[in-house]
Amino acid sequence: MDSIKYFTFSMIIFISGIRGILLNRRNILIMSMSIESMLLAVNSNFLVFSVSSDDMMGQSFALLVPTVAAAESAIGLAIFVITFRVRGTIAVESINSIQGSGPFSLGERIRFELS
Amino acid sequence: MDLPGSIHDFLIVFMGSGLILGSLGVVLFTSPIFCAFSLGLVLIYISLFYILANSHFVAFAQLLIYVGAINILVIDSVMFMNDLEYDKIFHRWTVGDGITSLVCTSLFVSLTIIILIASWYGINWTTKLNQILEQDLINTSQRIGIHLSTNFFLSVELISIILLVALIGATAVARQ
Numbered sequence: 001m002d003s004i005k006y007f008t009f010s011m012i013i014f015i016s017g018i019r020g021i022l023l024n025r026r027n028i029l030i031m032s033m034s035i036e037s038m039l040l041a042v043n044s045n046f047l048v049f050s051v052s053s054d055d056m057m058g059q060s061f062a063l064l065v066p067t068v069a070a071a072e073s074a075i076g077l078a079i080f081v082i083t084f085r086v087r088g089t090i091a092v093e094s095i096n097s098i099q100g101s102g103p104f105s106l107g108e109r110i111r112f113e114l115s
Numbered sequence: 116m117d118l119p120g121s122i123h124d125f126l127i128v129f130m131g132s133g134l135i136l137g138s139l140g141v142v143l144f145t146s147p148i149f150c151a152f153s154l155g156l157v158l159i160y161i162s163l164f165y166i167l168a169n170s171h172f173v174a175f176a177q178l179l180i181y182v183g184a185i186n187i188l189v190i191d192s193v194m195f196m197n198d199l200e201y202d203k204i205f206h207r208w209t210v211g212d213g214i215t216s217l218v219c220t221s222l223f224v225s226l227t228i229i230i231l232i233a234s235w236y237g238i239n240w241t242t243k244l245n246q247i248l249e250q251d252l253i254n255t256s257q258r259i260g261i262h263l264s265t266n267f268f269l270s271v272e273l274i275s276i277i278l279l280v281a282l283i284g285a286t287a288v289a290r291q
Contacts (some may be wrong), residue, residue: 002127006168007230009131013138013157015223020142022215029147029196033154033189037138040161040181051168052235056255060262062173066180067274071281073185077192078285084196 006048014041026091032076039069126167133160147193155186172256 020034043065050058084090137160140153158181165174253261263271 002124003235004230005124005127005131006164007235008227009134009164011223011226011230012135015219015226016135016138016142018222019215019219022219023142023212027147029189029193030141030150033141033150036154036181036185037141037157040157043177044161044164047165047168047170047173051170056258056262057266059170059173059255060259060267062170063176063259063263064267064270064274066177066185067278070180070185071274071278073188074285075281075288077188078289081192081195081289082291090196 003048003052006044010041010044010048013037013044017041025093028090028092028095029077029080031092032073032080036069036073039065123167127164130160130163130167134164147196148190151186151190151193154189155182158182158186170255172259 014037017034017036017038020037021031024030024034043062046058046062046065050056050062080090083095087094134157137153137157141150141157144150144153158177162174162178162182165171165177
Protein backbone atom coordinates (compact mmCIF):
# COMPACT_ATOMS: atom_id res chain seq x y z
CA MET A 1 0.00 0.00 0.00
CA ASP A 2 1.41 3.37 -0.97
CA SER A 3 1.14 5.19 2.33
CA ILE A 4 2.84 8.35 1.13
CA LYS A 5 -0.02 9.25 -1.23
CA TYR A 6 -2.60 8.72 1.53
CA PHE A 7 -0.57 10.83 3.98
CA THR A 8 -0.19 13.60 1.40
CA PHE A 9 -3.92 13.83 0.75
CA SER A 10 -4.81 13.76 4.44
CA MET A 11 -2.20 16.42 5.09
CA ILE A 12 -3.73 18.66 2.42
CA ILE A 13 -7.20 18.21 3.90
CA PHE A 14 -5.86 19.00 7.39
CA ILE A 15 -4.13 22.18 6.29
CA SER A 16 -7.16 23.34 4.29
CA GLY A 17 -9.18 22.80 7.48
CA ILE A 18 -6.78 25.00 9.44
CA ARG A 19 -6.96 27.60 6.68
CA GLY A 20 -10.74 27.46 6.76
CA ILE A 21 -10.85 28.07 10.50
CA LEU A 22 -8.52 31.05 10.30
CA LEU A 23 -10.03 32.50 7.11
CA ASN A 24 -13.79 32.25 7.74
CA ARG A 25 -14.18 34.51 10.72
CA ARG A 26 -17.55 35.76 9.51
CA ASN A 27 -19.29 32.43 9.42
CA ILE A 28 -18.99 29.99 12.28
CA LEU A 29 -20.79 27.29 10.33
CA ILE A 30 -17.95 27.09 7.83
CA MET A 31 -15.50 27.06 10.73
CA SER A 32 -17.25 23.99 12.13
CA MET A 33 -17.09 22.33 8.72
CA SER A 34 -13.36 23.03 8.63
CA ILE A 35 -13.00 21.40 12.04
CA GLU A 36 -14.84 18.37 10.64
CA SER A 37 -12.40 18.16 7.74
CA MET A 38 -9.48 18.29 10.20
CA LEU A 39 -10.99 15.41 12.16
CA LEU A 40 -11.44 13.55 8.91
CA ALA A 41 -7.78 13.95 8.01
CA VAL A 42 -6.68 12.64 11.40
CA ASN A 43 -9.09 9.73 11.07
CA SER A 44 -7.65 8.92 7.68
CA ASN A 45 -4.14 8.84 9.13
CA PHE A 46 -5.25 6.46 11.86
CA LEU A 47 -6.66 4.16 9.23
CA VAL A 48 -3.65 4.29 6.93
CA PHE A 49 -1.27 3.43 9.78
CA SER A 50 -3.58 0.66 10.87
CA VAL A 51 -3.72 -0.89 7.42
CA SER A 52 0.01 -0.58 6.76
CA SER A 53 0.87 -2.24 10.09
CA ASP A 54 -1.98 -4.77 9.85
CA ASP A 55 -3.19 -3.82 13.33
CA MET A 56 -6.91 -3.36 14.02
CA MET A 57 -6.46 -0.83 16.84
CA GLY A 58 -6.28 2.07 14.39
CA GLN A 59 -9.42 1.01 12.55
CA SER A 60 -11.29 0.58 15.84
CA PHE A 61 -10.22 4.05 16.89
CA ALA A 62 -11.22 5.36 13.47
CA LEU A 63 -14.75 4.16 14.22
CA LEU A 64 -14.89 6.10 17.50
CA VAL A 65 -13.73 9.43 16.05
CA PRO A 66 -16.84 9.99 13.86
CA THR A 67 -19.02 9.32 16.90
CA VAL A 68 -17.33 12.11 18.81
CA ALA A 69 -17.56 14.32 15.72
CA ALA A 70 -21.30 13.62 15.52
CA ALA A 71 -21.81 14.64 19.16
CA GLU A 72 -19.78 17.81 18.71
CA SER A 73 -21.63 18.71 15.49
CA ALA A 74 -25.03 18.20 17.07
CA ILE A 75 -24.28 20.48 20.01
CA GLY A 76 -22.52 23.08 17.91
CA LEU A 77 -25.26 23.28 15.31
CA ALA A 78 -27.98 23.54 17.96
CA ILE A 79 -26.09 26.47 19.52
CA PHE A 80 -25.64 28.12 16.11
CA VAL A 81 -29.36 27.81 15.31
CA ILE A 82 -30.30 29.37 18.65
CA THR A 83 -27.71 32.13 18.21
CA PHE A 84 -29.05 32.94 14.75
CA ARG A 85 -32.61 32.99 16.07
CA VAL A 86 -31.67 35.41 18.87
CA ARG A 87 -29.10 37.65 17.19
CA GLY A 88 -29.85 37.29 13.48
CA THR A 89 -26.22 36.61 12.59
CA ILE A 90 -23.61 33.91 13.08
CA ALA A 91 -20.55 36.08 12.67
CA VAL A 92 -17.91 35.08 15.18
CA GLU A 93 -17.53 38.62 16.51
CA SER A 94 -21.15 38.66 17.63
CA ILE A 95 -20.83 35.48 19.72
CA ASN A 96 -19.33 37.12 22.76
CA SER A 97 -21.87 36.49 25.52
CA ILE A 98 -19.40 34.62 27.72
CA GLN A 99 -16.74 37.30 27.35
CA GLY A 100 -15.51 38.57 30.69
CA SER A 101 -15.63 42.22 31.67
CA GLY A 102 -12.84 42.45 34.22
CA PRO A 103 -9.60 44.42 33.73
CA PHE A 104 -7.61 41.43 32.55
CA SER A 105 -10.17 39.82 30.29
CA LEU A 106 -9.38 39.30 26.63
CA GLY A 107 -12.20 41.59 25.52
CA GLU A 108 -10.89 44.48 27.60
CA ARG A 109 -7.37 43.99 26.32
CA ILE A 110 -8.49 43.95 22.68
CA ARG A 111 -10.62 47.06 23.20
CA PHE A 112 -7.71 48.82 24.87
CA GLU A 113 -5.34 47.99 22.03
CA LEU A 114 -7.78 49.07 19.32
CA SER A 115 -8.61 52.42 20.93
CA MET B 116 -8.88 -3.97 -2.77
CA ASP B 117 -6.71 -6.09 -5.07
CA LEU B 118 -6.44 -4.00 -8.20
CA PRO B 119 -3.59 -3.82 -10.71
CA GLY B 120 -1.02 -1.20 -9.72
CA SER B 121 -1.75 1.27 -12.51
CA ILE B 122 -5.53 1.24 -11.92
CA HIS B 123 -4.96 1.57 -8.17
CA ASP B 124 -2.68 4.58 -8.68
CA PHE B 125 -5.11 6.17 -11.15
CA LEU B 126 -8.00 5.78 -8.71
CA ILE B 127 -5.95 7.22 -5.85
CA VAL B 128 -4.95 10.27 -7.91
CA PHE B 129 -8.49 10.73 -9.27
CA MET B 130 -10.13 10.55 -5.85
CA GLY B 131 -7.35 12.57 -4.29
CA SER B 132 -8.00 15.36 -6.78
CA GLY B 133 -11.68 15.24 -5.87
CA LEU B 134 -10.73 15.38 -2.19
CA ILE B 135 -8.51 18.41 -2.68
CA LEU B 136 -11.14 20.23 -4.75
CA GLY B 137 -13.83 19.41 -2.20
CA SER B 138 -11.76 20.59 0.77
CA LEU B 139 -10.87 23.80 -1.07
CA GLY B 140 -14.57 24.23 -1.82
CA VAL B 141 -15.42 23.94 1.88
CA VAL B 142 -12.98 26.72 2.67
CA LEU B 143 -13.36 29.05 -0.28
CA PHE B 144 -17.08 29.06 -1.17
CA THR B 145 -18.94 32.05 0.24
CA SER B 146 -22.33 30.32 0.29
CA PRO B 147 -22.70 27.92 3.25
CA ILE B 148 -24.88 25.49 1.30
CA PHE B 149 -22.14 25.01 -1.30
CA CYS B 150 -19.67 24.46 1.53
CA ALA B 151 -21.95 21.82 3.01
CA PHE B 152 -22.24 20.00 -0.32
CA SER B 153 -18.45 20.19 -0.78
CA LEU B 154 -18.04 18.65 2.66
CA GLY B 155 -20.37 15.84 1.61
CA LEU B 156 -18.25 15.27 -1.48
CA VAL B 157 -15.09 15.11 0.65
CA LEU B 158 -16.70 12.60 3.00
CA ILE B 159 -17.81 10.36 0.12
CA TYR B 160 -14.38 10.45 -1.51
CA ILE B 161 -12.71 9.60 1.81
CA SER B 162 -14.99 6.56 2.13
CA LEU B 163 -13.94 5.44 -1.36
CA PHE B 164 -10.33 5.92 -0.26
CA TYR B 165 -10.97 3.62 2.66
CA ILE B 166 -12.43 0.99 0.32
CA LEU B 167 -9.25 1.19 -1.78
CA ALA B 168 -7.27 0.66 1.43
CA ASN B 169 -9.21 -2.58 2.15
CA SER B 170 -11.08 -1.08 5.12
CA HIS B 171 -14.62 -1.77 3.97
CA PHE B 172 -16.30 -1.73 7.36
CA VAL B 173 -14.86 1.63 8.35
CA ALA B 174 -15.74 3.00 4.89
CA PHE B 175 -19.41 2.09 5.19
CA ALA B 176 -19.57 3.20 8.81
CA GLN B 177 -18.08 6.51 7.74
CA LEU B 178 -20.68 6.85 4.97
CA LEU B 179 -23.48 6.18 7.43
CA ILE B 180 -22.24 8.39 10.26
CA TYR B 181 -20.50 11.24 8.50
CA VAL B 182 -22.51 11.58 5.30
CA GLY B 183 -25.82 10.20 6.50
CA ALA B 184 -25.92 11.94 9.87
CA ILE B 185 -23.44 14.77 10.24
CA ASN B 186 -23.63 16.19 6.73
CA ILE B 187 -27.44 16.00 6.69
CA LEU B 188 -27.45 17.81 10.05
CA VAL B 189 -25.20 20.52 8.64
CA ILE B 190 -27.38 20.96 5.55
CA ASP B 191 -30.51 21.14 7.71
CA SER B 192 -28.89 23.81 9.88
CA VAL B 193 -27.97 25.83 6.80
CA MET B 194 -31.60 25.58 5.63
CA PHE B 195 -32.87 26.76 9.05
CA MET B 196 -30.58 29.76 8.85
CA ASN B 197 -31.83 30.72 5.44
CA ASP B 198 -31.09 34.44 5.68
CA LEU B 199 -27.36 34.13 6.14
CA GLU B 200 -25.43 37.10 4.83
CA TYR B 201 -22.95 36.14 2.18
CA ASP B 202 -19.62 37.79 1.59
CA LYS B 203 -20.56 39.27 -1.76
CA ILE B 204 -17.98 42.00 -1.62
CA PHE B 205 -14.33 41.08 -2.01
CA HIS B 206 -12.77 40.69 1.40
CA ARG B 207 -9.50 42.61 1.39
CA TRP B 208 -6.54 40.83 2.86
CA THR B 209 -5.39 42.04 6.26
CA VAL B 210 -2.14 41.47 8.10
CA GLY B 211 -3.75 38.57 9.95
CA ASP B 212 -4.69 36.86 6.67
CA GLY B 213 -1.10 37.24 5.47
CA ILE B 214 0.29 35.71 8.66
CA THR B 215 -2.25 32.89 8.39
CA SER B 216 -1.18 32.16 4.82
CA LEU B 217 2.46 32.18 5.87
CA VAL B 218 1.82 29.79 8.73
CA CYS B 219 -0.25 27.42 6.57
CA THR B 220 2.32 27.47 3.77
CA SER B 221 5.20 26.75 6.14
CA LEU B 222 3.19 23.96 7.75
CA PHE B 223 2.43 22.52 4.32
CA VAL B 224 6.10 22.63 3.26
CA SER B 225 7.38 21.11 6.51
CA LEU B 226 4.80 18.31 6.52
CA THR B 227 5.51 17.54 2.86
CA ILE B 228 9.23 17.27 3.61
CA ILE B 229 8.55 15.03 6.61
CA ILE B 230 6.27 12.74 4.58
CA LEU B 231 8.81 12.42 1.77
CA ILE B 232 11.88 11.97 3.97
CA ALA B 233 10.49 9.57 6.60
CA SER B 234 11.10 5.90 5.85
CA TRP B 235 7.58 4.58 6.40
CA TYR B 236 8.48 1.08 5.27
CA GLY B 237 11.42 0.81 7.65
CA ILE B 238 9.31 1.04 10.80
CA ASN B 239 9.16 -2.25 12.73
CA TRP B 240 5.73 -2.61 14.24
CA THR B 241 5.45 -4.73 17.39
CA THR B 242 2.47 -7.05 17.30
CA LYS B 243 1.09 -9.32 19.95
CA LEU B 244 1.46 -13.05 19.40
CA ASN B 245 -2.26 -13.83 19.41
CA GLN B 246 -2.88 -11.23 16.72
CA ILE B 247 -0.77 -13.25 14.31
CA LEU B 248 -2.98 -16.27 14.97
CA GLU B 249 -6.17 -14.24 14.59
CA GLN B 250 -5.23 -12.94 11.17
CA ASP B 251 -5.61 -16.33 9.52
CA LEU B 252 -8.90 -17.22 11.13
CA ILE B 253 -11.24 -14.26 10.87
CA ASN B 254 -11.99 -11.33 8.60
CA THR B 255 -11.52 -7.61 9.23
CA SER B 256 -15.00 -6.88 10.55
CA GLN B 257 -14.77 -9.64 13.12
CA ARG B 258 -11.38 -8.44 14.26
CA ILE B 259 -12.74 -4.91 14.66
CA GLY B 260 -15.67 -6.33 16.63
CA ILE B 261 -13.32 -8.24 18.92
CA HIS B 262 -11.26 -5.12 19.57
CA LEU B 263 -14.32 -2.98 20.22
CA SER B 264 -15.73 -5.50 22.69
CA THR B 265 -12.46 -6.15 24.52
CA ASN B 266 -9.82 -3.42 24.28
CA PHE B 267 -12.20 -0.55 23.53
CA PHE B 268 -15.17 -1.69 25.59
CA LEU B 269 -15.05 1.18 28.08
CA SER B 270 -14.39 3.73 25.32
CA VAL B 271 -17.39 2.52 23.33
CA GLU B 272 -19.68 2.71 26.35
CA LEU B 273 -18.47 6.18 27.33
CA ILE B 274 -18.72 7.53 23.80
CA SER B 275 -22.23 6.09 23.45
CA ILE B 276 -23.28 7.89 26.62
CA ILE B 277 -21.62 11.11 25.45
CA LEU B 278 -23.42 10.89 22.11
CA LEU B 279 -26.76 10.24 23.78
CA VAL B 280 -26.34 13.15 26.19
CA ALA B 281 -25.16 15.44 23.38
CA LEU B 282 -28.11 14.63 21.13
CA ILE B 283 -30.69 15.00 23.90
CA GLY B 284 -29.04 18.25 24.99
CA ALA B 285 -28.96 19.59 21.43
CA THR B 286 -32.65 18.76 20.98
CA ALA B 287 -33.52 20.44 24.27
CA VAL B 288 -31.50 23.55 23.40
CA ALA B 289 -32.90 23.85 19.88
CA ARG B 290 -36.50 23.50 21.09
CA GLN B 291 -36.37 26.76 23.01
